[in-house]
Amino acid sequence: MADTLVSGHIISACFIISIHFLVIYLFYLTCMFYSLQLSCSYC
Numbered sequence: 001m002a003d004t005l006v007s008g009h010i011i012s013a014c015f016i017i018s019i020h021f022l023v024i025y026l027f028y029l030t031c032m033f034y035s036l037q038l039s040c041s042y043c
Helices: 002-038
Strands: none
16 A cells, blocks of 8 residues: 555656656747747846
């Protein structure tokens, strides 16, 4: 019972971390796209 609970926590933690990395990556791509489009100085 404890093993399945730990593996569930590990899977959910990996899922949350991968979602955070995906959000950061999408934000970075959007920022790069807008900096190429607008030549913004704050990117």
